[in-house]
Amino acid sequence: MNEAFVCETDQEAGHLHPRVAPSRAQSEGVVEAVVEAVVMRALHVVPPGSVSVDEVQALARVGRGRPAVSVARIYPDLARAWQMLVRLKAAEALLSAQRIEGQIGRLPGTVAVAVRCEIAAVRAAALMLQDDAGAALAAALSALRLGAAMPTAHVALTVCRCVYWRLGDLESFYAVERRAPDEQPGRLRAITTMFDLALDAAIEFGQMHFNAARLLADDALDVARRFGAGPAAIDALPACVMAQVLYEEGRVDESEALVAARLPAIRQGGAIEGAVRGYGLLARIAANRRQPAQALLLLAEADALGMKRNWPRLRAASLAQQVEMHVAADRIDQAALCAQRLTVLAGQCGAASSSARFEIARYHVLAQARLALAQAHSQASAQAFPQTPIHVSAAVDLAALRQLHCDTVLRCDRYGAVTIALLLVEALLVAGLRDQAVETLVALLKQAASAGLHQTLVECSERVAKLIDGIVRGSIEPAGDVRELLPYAGALMSRRRRGTAHAPAGCDSPRDIARSVAAMGLSERERAIIGLMGRGLTNKQIAIRLCIAPETVKSHAKHLYTKLSVRNRIEAVTLASRLGLVRLSGGARAAD
Template sequence: MNEAFVCETDQEAGHLHPRVAPPRAQPEALVMWALNAVAPAPAYVDKVQVLTRVDREPPAVSVARIHLDLARAWQMLIRCEAAEALLSAQRIEGQVGPLPGPAAVAVRCEIAAVRAAALMQQDDAGAALAAALSALRLGTATPTAHVALTVCRCAYWRLGDPESYYAVERRAPDGQPGRLRAITTMLDLALDAAIEFGQMHFNAARLLADDALDVARRFGTGPAAIDALPACVMAQVLYEQGRVAESEALVAARLPGIRQGGAIEGAVRGYGLLARIAVNRRQPGQALLLLAEADALGMKRNWPRLRAASLAQQVEMHVAADRLDQAALCAQRLAVLAGQCGAASSSARFEIARYHVLAQARLALAQAHSPVFAQAFPQAPIQVSAAVDVAALRQLHCDTFLRRDRYGAVAIALLLVEALLVAGLRDEAVEALVTLLTEAASVGLQQTLVDCSERVAKLIDGMVRGSVVPAGDVRELFPYAGALMSRRRRGTAHAQPACDTARDIARSVAAMSLSERERAIIGLMGHGLTNKQIAIRLCIAPETVKSHAKHLYTKLSVRNRIEAVTLASRLGLVRLSSCRHAGD
C-alpha cells in the first residue's frame, strides 16, 4: 500500500504541492488521481467515486488528502521513523470522522496497520500484536493486510509463541509487488530464517536469508539497513561455519545504515557479531568501541534490549581480560536497566532478564577466582554455589529452549557447565557438556564452542585426551571435539597479537566518550580535510573545529592530528584515505 510518495505539504499555507501535478478536472478526478498515485485502488473507491460525483462535496477531497498523509506515514516507516509515523497516524485518525462508512473503515484499517508496524519497530511486540489484530479484524482483504500479517508473525516470534507464528496466514506475493509488499515479503523470509537459525537449522536459515536478500536486491526495498535482519542471520551462519571474514563483510556493509535508521533486530545481531569477531581477532579495543556505540544507539532510540545486549557482552569481555572493576560497573548498569524494564514489552523483558542473569553469573564466577575473593572466602566452592544461582541458570536454559531458541540456549549451557565446574559439581558439568556436544555435533555448530571459556575448553580437551571420562560411551564425539580444540589452537596461534596494552585499553574506553561532533571531525581528518574545509563541511567556525580537535586529542591521549587519525583508524573510528593529512 502507498508505494509512491508524490506529495509535499506546506503546513503554513495549508496547500498541497504535488511533485507530479494532479489532473485539472472535477473533484472526483482528483480523488481517483490521488488514490491511484499513492496506492492500488481499494475496494471502496467506487462508492467514494459515486458519492463525489453526486454531491461534489469536500469529503471526497479529504479522502485523497488522507491517503497522501498515509503515504507519508508509510514512508516514515520505511525510513524507520517509528515515533513520527505514530504521531502521523494519530493525526490522520482525527480526520476520519467526515468520511463515508466504507472509506472510514478502510482508512482505520490502514491506520491500525501503520501503528502496528511502528510499534514493532519500537520493540513493543505486545502492543504491535494488538494493533495488527485490530487491523485484521477491520478487514483482511484490504491492501495493507499483508503488513498486519507480517507484524503478527514478528510479534509472535518475539513473544516466544512459535505455534501462533506458524498459524498466521501466509499470502503469496503478486508477480510484480510494489515496494511495501516487497518489504513484507523480504521480512517474512527473514523471520523464517531467524527462526531456523534459532533452532540451529543452519542450511535452512542460510537458504531463507539468501532468498530474503534476493528480494531486497530485485525490488530495491529502500535504505540499505532495511535488509539488515536477513544479512545478519546469514552472517551468523557464516560465523558459526568458521567463515569469519565473509561474516564480517556482510554486516559491516550495513552498519552505517543500522546507525542511521535500522531496526532493532539488525542492531542487536550486527553489533554483537562484529564485537565477537573483534574479540576473536584479539582486538578488544575495537570490540569495546562497537559495544559502546550500540549502548549509545540503544539509549538514543529507547531500545533497552540493545543496551542490555551491549552491557552483557561488555561484562563478558572485561571478565575475560580480568578487569573485574569494569565488569562490575557494566553489571551494575545492567542491573539498573533490568530493574527499569517494567515499561518494556514482555519480549524485551525476557531478553533483558536473560542478559542480566548471564552477566551476573559471569561476574560471580570471575570474582570467585580473584585473589581478593579467595582470601575473603576460603570455602570457594561453597561460596560460588551461593553466588552463582545455578538453579536460575537451569531455569533460564529451559525457558530459552521452550521458546525454540536452541542457539541462544547454547551460551547458557556453556555458562552452566562452567558454573557447575567451579561449584565442585564436576560430574554434572561433564554430563551437561556431553549433552551440549552431542547436539552441537548434529547441527554443525563450530565457532561458538571454539570461542568457549578456558575452563570449558580444558574440560573438552580432557575428554579428547582421556583424562576426563564421562559416564557413558562418547567416543563418537571425540573427532568433533578434537576438531574444535584444533581450530581453537590454530586461531590462537594465527590471531593478530593483542596490541591493546593498558594504555591502549584506556584510550579505547576514552574513545567511547567522543561526541558525535568529535567523531565527525576525526572522520573528516581521516579523509585529509583541513580545519577550514571541515568547518565549511560542518557549517561551523574554524575556531570551533580547533576547540573540538583539542578536546578529542585530550580524550585519546595524543599530541597532534596525525597521531589522532592513526589511533582512530586502528580503533575503527575512521578509514584512512589516500590523501595526506593536512596540518592544523
C-alpha cells in the same frame, strides 16, 4: 435543473467520465464513490491515474463535496506514513497516522473503515520498529479485524509473525496466514516478503538448522536486491542471520563483511533486530581477533544508540557483552560497574513488552553469573590451596541458570541456549559439581555436533575448554559412550589452539585477506575495479584506466554488489576497506 458536472468510475475502463447529475441525492452517492476510489488508490487498490487529487478537490465545489476535501488532505498523509515506514522512520509514521485519525470522522462509513484499517497497519509496523511488540500485535490484529482482505493486510500479517517469533510462540507463528508474493510486487510488498523470509531464517538459525537458515536468508537478501526494497538497513536482519551462520562455520571475514557494510545505515535508521545482532557479532569478531578496544568501542556505540532510540533490549545486550569482555580481560571492577548498570536497566523495564522483558532478564542473569564466576576465580587465586573448590552456588544462582536454559529452549532458541549451557557448565565446575558439569557438557556437544556448531564452542572459557580437552584425551570419562563425539571435540580444540597461536592482534595477514576475497568469488578484474572505486574514480575513469567500455564497468560493478551482498558503490567500497582490499581516498564517492 442544475447542469453541474460530476464524475463516475467506469467499471470496465477504470477511468472517469463527465456526465450530467440528474439529482442532488445521486450526486451525493457519486461523491462518496469517488471519495472511496481515491482512498482505495491511496491504499494501493485502484491503478494510478484512475482519479487524481485535483479532480477530487474539484468535487468540493459540487453540492456535498466536503468528504472529498478530507480525502485530499488524507491522501498525502497516508502516502507519507508508508514512505516513512519504508525508510524505517517509525516516529514520523506514527505522527502521520495520528494526523489522519483526526480527520476520519468526516469520511463516509466504508471509506472510514478502510482508512482505519490502513492506520492500524501503519501503527503496527511502526510500533514493531520501536520494539513495542505488545502494542504492535494489538494494532496488527485490529487491522486484520477491520479489513483482512485489504491490499496492505500483508503488513499486519508480517507484524503478527514477528511478534510471535519474538515471544517464542512458533505454533502461533506458523498459524498466521501466508499470502503468496506477487510476481511483480511493489516496494511495500517486497519488503514484507523479505521480512517473512528473514523471520523464517532467524527461526531456523535459532533452532540451529544452519543450512536452512542460510538458504532462507539468501532468498531474503535476493528479494531486497531485485526489488530495491528500501534503504540498506532494511535488509539488516537477513544479512545478520547469514553473517551469524558464516561466523559459526569459522568464515569470520565473510561474516564481518556482510554486517560492516550495513552498520552505517543501522546507525542512521535501522531496526532493532539488525542492531542487536550486528553490533554483537562485530564485537565478537573484534574480540576473536584480540582487538578488545575496538570491541568495547562498538558495544559503547550500541549502548548509546539504544539510549537514543529508547531500545532497552539493545542496551541490555551491549552491557551484558561488556561484562563478558571485562571478565575475559580480568577487569573485575569494570565488569561490576557494567553489571550494576544492567541491574538498574532491568529494574526500569517493567513497562516493556513481555518479549523484551524476557530478553533483558536473560542478559541480566548471564551477566550476574559471569561476574560471580570471575569473583570466585579471583578468590580461588588468592587462596593458599587453589585446588580447593569454591562453593559459589549461593553467588551463582544455579537454579536461575537452569530455569533460564529451560525457558530458552521452550522458546525454540536452541542457539541462545548454547551460551547459557556453557555458562552453566562453568558454574557447576566452580561449585565443585564436576559430574553434573561433564554430563551437561556432553549433552551440549551432542547437540552441537549434529547441528554443525563451531565458533561459539571454540571461544568457550578456559575452564570449559580444559574439560573438553580432558574428554578428548581420555583423562575424563563421562558416563556413557562418547566415542562418536571425540573427532568433533578434537577438531574444536585443534581450532582453538590454532587461534591461540595466531599472529598478533591487529588486522588479518595478506594471506587471510586473499582467502576471504577468494571465498567471495571476486575475479581479478572485479578486484581491480573495487580498488579503483576506493580511489574515487568514476565508472568512466575506471573504463579509461582499464581500457574497457563504461557499460562493462557497470556490469562488473553489479556482479560485485551481488557477491558482496551490498547495494551500491559506497557500501562496496566500505566493505572492501574493512577487508583491507582498498584504501579510501579523500575523493572516494558514489558516482555511477
